[in-house]
Amino acid sequence: xxxxxxxxxxxxxxxxxxxxxxxxxxxxxxxxxxxxxxxxxxxxxxxxxxxxxxxxxxxxxxxxxxxxxxxxxxxxxxxxxxxxxxxxxxxxxxxxxxxxxxxxxxxxxxxxxxxxxxxxxxxxxxxxxxxxxxxxxxxxxxxxxxxxxxxxxxxxxxxxxxxxxxxxxxxxxxxxxxxxxxxxxxxxxxxxxxxxxxxxxxxxxxxxxxxxxxxxxxxxxxxxxxxxxxxxxx
Amino acid sequence: xxxxxxxxxxxxxxxxxxxxxxxxxxxxxxxxxxxxxxxxxxxxxxxxxxxxxxxxxxxxxxxxxxxxxxxxxxxxxxxxxxxxxxxxxxxxxxxxxxxxxxxxxxxxxxxxxxxxxxxxxxxxxxxxxxxxxxxxxxxxxxxxxxxxxxxxxxxxxxxxxxxxxxxxxxxxxxxxxxxxxxxxxxxxxxxxxxxxxxxxxxxxxxxxxxxxxxxxxxxxxxxxxxxxxxxxxxxxxxxxxxxxxxxxxxxxxxxxxxxxxxxxxxxxxxxxxxxxxxxxxxxxxxxxxxxxxxxxxxxxxxxxxxxxxxxxxxxxxxxxxxxxxxxxxxxxxxxxxxxxxxxxxxxxxxxxxxxxxxxxxxxxxxxxxxxxxxxxxx
Numbered sequence: 001x002x003x004x005x006x007x008x009x010x011x012x013x014x015x016x017x018x019x020x021x022x023x024x025x026x027x028x029x030x031x032x033x034x035x036x037x038x039x040x041x042x043x044x045x046x047x048x049x050x051x052x053x054x055x056x057x058x059x060x061x062x063x064x065x066x067x068x069x070x071x072x073x074x075x076x077x078x079x080x081x082x083x084x085x086x087x088x089x090x091x092x093x094x095x096x097x098x099x100x101x102x103x104x105x106x107x108x109x110x111x112x113x114x115x116x117x118x119x120x121x122x123x124x125x126x127x128x129x130x131x132x133x134x135x136x137x138x139x140x141x142x143x144x145x146x147x148x149x150x151x152x153x154x155x156x157x158x159x160x161x162x163x164x165x166x167x168x169x170x171x172x173x174x175x176x177x178x179x180x181x182x183x184x185x186x187x188x189x190x191x192x193x194x195x196x197x198x199x200x201x202x203x204x205x206x207x208x209x210x211x212x213x214x215x216x217x218x219x220x221x222x223x224x225x226x227x228x229x230x231x232x233x234x
Numbered sequence: 235x236x237x238x239x240x241x242x243x244x245x246x247x248x249x250x251x252x253x254x255x256x257x258x259x260x261x262x263x264x265x266x267x268x269x270x271x272x273x274x275x276x277x278x279x280x281x282x283x284x285x286x287x288x289x290x291x292x293x294x295x296x297x298x299x300x301x302x303x304x305x306x307x308x309x310x311x312x313x314x315x316x317x318x319x320x321x322x323x324x325x326x327x328x329x330x331x332x333x334x335x336x337x338x339x340x341x342x343x344x345x346x347x348x349x350x351x352x353x354x355x356x357x358x359x360x361x362x363x364x365x366x367x368x369x370x371x372x373x374x375x376x377x378x379x380x381x382x383x384x385x386x387x388x389x390x391x392x393x394x395x396x397x398x399x400x401x402x403x404x405x406x407x408x409x410x411x412x413x414x415x416x417x418x419x420x421x422x423x424x425x426x427x428x429x430x431x432x433x434x435x436x437x438x439x440x441x442x443x444x445x446x447x448x449x450x451x452x453x454x455x456x457x458x459x460x461x462x463x464x465x466x467x468x469x470x471x472x473x474x475x476x477x478x479x480x481x482x483x484x485x486x487x488x489x490x491x492x493x494x495x496x497x498x499x500x501x502x503x504x505x506x507x508x509x510x511x512x513x514x515x516x517x518x519x520x521x522x523x524x525x526x527x528x529x530x531x532x533x534x535x536x537x538x539x540x541x542x543x544x545x546x547x548x549x550x551x552x553x554x555x556x557x558x559x560x561x562x563x564x565x566x567x568x569x570x571x572x573x574x575x576x577x578x579x580x581x582x583x584x585x586x587x588x589x590x591x592x593x594x595x596x597x598x599x600x601x602x603x604x605x606x607x608x609x610x611x612x
Contacts, residue, residue: 049610058525058606079529086527093609097522101248102241113237114528122237158526170610 004067005166005198006032006055011064013050024050025061026221034165035195037188037211040202042218048202049170051218055200056089056168057081068166086114090159094171096151098143104130104154105139111162129157132191149180156184160192167192167199173208185211238528242536245516246543253544255508260548261555263501263589264582268556270493271578274486276571280415281480282473284330284348287410288357290443292455293472294325297465300479302472303416305330307437312464316442319458321451326351327439329428332418335386336396343385346420349428356443359422364391364406369424374405378420380413381569400431413569498585505548506593509541513597517604525606533601541594549586553579 013025025047032038040048053059055066057073066073068088076084090111098107108126113119127139133153135146143151152172159167169188173181185201185208193199201212209215217225247253279286284302285293294316296306316325329349334342350357350369358366359378368374377389386395393404402421414420423431429438444466446452452468459466467475481487513520520533556574563570 050607053607053610056525058610082524082527082529084527085525089527091522091525093522093525095518097519097609099241099245099516099519101245106241106244109237110241110523111526113241114523114526114532116237119237119240 004031005034005036005069006030006200007065007067008051008055009065009067011051011054011061011066013047013054013059013061024221025054027064028218028221028223029064030216030223030226032198032200034198035193036213037193037199037201039209039212039215040200040218041204041206041209041215042224043204046218047221048204048218050221052168052170052200052202056091056166057085086111087162088164089166089168090162090164092152092155092159092167092169092172094174096143096155096175098151098154098158100142100144102142103140104135104143104146104157107143107154108157108161110158115162126157126161129161130154132160133157133187148176149184152176152180152184153187156188156192165197167197169199169201169203171203171205172201173203173205178207181205182208238532238536239539242539243543245536246512246540249512252508252512256505256512256544257548257551259501259504259508260545260586260589261552262504263497264549264552264586265555265559266497266500267494267582267585268553268574268578269559269572270490270497271581272556272560272572272574274490275573275575275578277415277486278477278480279573280413280571282476283410283412283414284346285469285472285476286412287359288328288348288443290328290357290469291446292444292452292466292468294442294444294459294464294466295440297463299465300483301476302330305440307435308439308442308464309437310439312462313439313442315462316444316455316459316466319455321447321454323445323447324354324356325442325444326354326356327425328357328441328443329425329432329438330440331428331432333397333432335402335421337387338393338395339387344418345386346414346416346418347428347432348420348422349425350422351443352424352426355424359408359410362407362409364408366406368405369422371403371405373401373403374423374427375402376406376408376422377404378410378422379407380410380420382413382417382419384568386419397431398433402431413571415571417569494581494585498589501585502589502592505544505589506596509544509593510596510600512540513537513600517600518609520601521604521606521609524604525609530602534598537594537597537601541590541597545586545590549583552582 009029010027011025012027015022015024028051040052042048054061060074073081073084105123105126108129109122112122112125130136130139133156135150135153138146143154172184189211215227216223281301296308299306313325313327316322331347333345333347335345336342355366362379369376377386389404391404395402446455456466560572
């Protein structure tokens with residue numbers, strides 16, 4: 001698959017009212033391609049998460065357009081946008097947000113269940129994806145019984161189980177030690193990234209920059225630079 | 235079951251402490267509500283026992299009568315007047331009053347005496363032993379084998395007692411549909427013997443029991459009796475009149491309503507608070523579901539399903555517990571007055587639905603307000 005997976009054009013976002021009104025994202029434009037692992041980096045408060053939310057159909061920009069595979073997502077209805085996210089985008093949240101009362105397999109199966117896939121079929125598919133992330137023997141455990149790195153892998157399995165073309169990872173290494181964080185991102189790079197998939201990672205962990213294709217730098221709501229990564233240079 | 239509801243079910247029941255607290259709240263409320271209303275229904279049913287047991291279609295009485303127990307005697311001419319109304323198939327007098335019985339061991343026992351019309355014995359009870367015709371024998375009385383029977387020292391045919399210095403003999407044992415409310419045994423005899431044994435005022439008939447020729451005659455009979463200055467009511471109307479007296483003119487109904495309200499508030503407090511905490515603890519997960527692609531209506535369906543499941547399970551357990559308690563109480567206390575009626579069950583069900591609705595409304599509001607962006611922001 002070639003071409004732009006995500007195309008953001010002049011997106012803006014303000015928060016607050018009156019004197020407390022803040023311009024959180026200012027005229028940001030960029031493209032992310034299939035087969036690419038794109039990092040969005042910058043200090044806290046630079047607008048990374050806001051920008052990520054707007055390109056993933058979660059937060060509506062005040063102006064500008066976001067196209068995913070050519071589809072202007074902010075022209076979709078609320079329900080159509082939810083459906084779009086369900087089929088096209090996989091999320092890995094910073095705190096994983098796994099249901100502690102469900103097994104890992106049930107957690108992973110959630111996107112398929114939301115797609116109305118039969119329960120047993122969804123669980124079987126979830127088990128296969130847990131196998132992919134190396135947790136095939138942990139399907140019946142509760143997430144709380146897993147280590148932080150394992151929980152992150154469960155969250156990744158949940159994000160890829162419905163085979164979305166776009167994968168969004170928010171601070172994937174924030175809760176992990178250095179080695180585990182690097183292993184997770186290397187794993188994503190080696191096993192999850194493909195020509196049919198685009199991965200966007202928000203991070204300010206410079207130790208994992210080496211696994212990126214390109215890095216978008218943000219500061220004070222603006223895009224201050226787009227860099228080719230060291231990987232690319234090699 | 236759709237997968238999303240299966241997820242909701244697992245989230246609920248796998249959180250055992252919260253699930254147990256929710257069930258306890260609903261069960262406790264249902265148990266209290268049904269127990270209270272069943273006791274009230276039992277009391278109301280017993281309060282109309284004489285009306286139910288005698289089975290007359292129409293009762294004629296003084297308009298000031300409020301319950302079957304507080305009789306106001308009618309003058310004899312009323313009987314003739316009623317018998318002369320077109321559409322009356324027959325009308326017979328009834329004596330109903332209290333008396334003090336001296337038992338063989340010398341103790342005294344209050345009893346309710348029912349005096350049936352000498353000619354027809356209309357309203358006769360179902361005999362268990364002895365013959366109904368024996369009621370015409372000298373000093374004859376028929377004892378009713380109900381919950382209060384033992385208070386007559388479990389008499390048999392031939393057992394003697396004293397009533398106002400008259401000798402009385404049990405000539406038969408009979409059963410009736412309903413025991414009396416006031417915990418006193420009942421003796422049946424003839425109308426004339428009741429008058430002989432028990433001191434009376436100038437007027438002697440407690441009620442007139444009337445049978446219309448056709449159901450269409452009821453209205454005319456009631457109209458003519460009213461014109462004569464008395465009151466004619468059907469059996470159901472009399473039962474309702476007695477019930478309304480106890481509901482609205484005594485403190486019983488008010489106390490019952492208060493207990494219902496307290497049960498409702500207790501159930502709502504426990505269940506509402508627990509359900510709210512349950513939703514709060516999972517709110518970020520619901521937000522994550524929204525981000526992944528769950529629609530608002532799917533999340534609402536999950537919460538409604540959870541609330542409904544808890545409500546129905548708690549309702550079932552509450553009803554079961556109440557039925558078990560009443561069964562147990564009846565096994566130990568034969569005169570325990572409690573009846574679970576469909577109305578009781580319906581009322582408790584409505585209360586449970588209200589509790590579940592309020593609890594889930596709070597949860598639904600919370601879940602619909604959570605924005606997936608909040609999940610990204612942490």
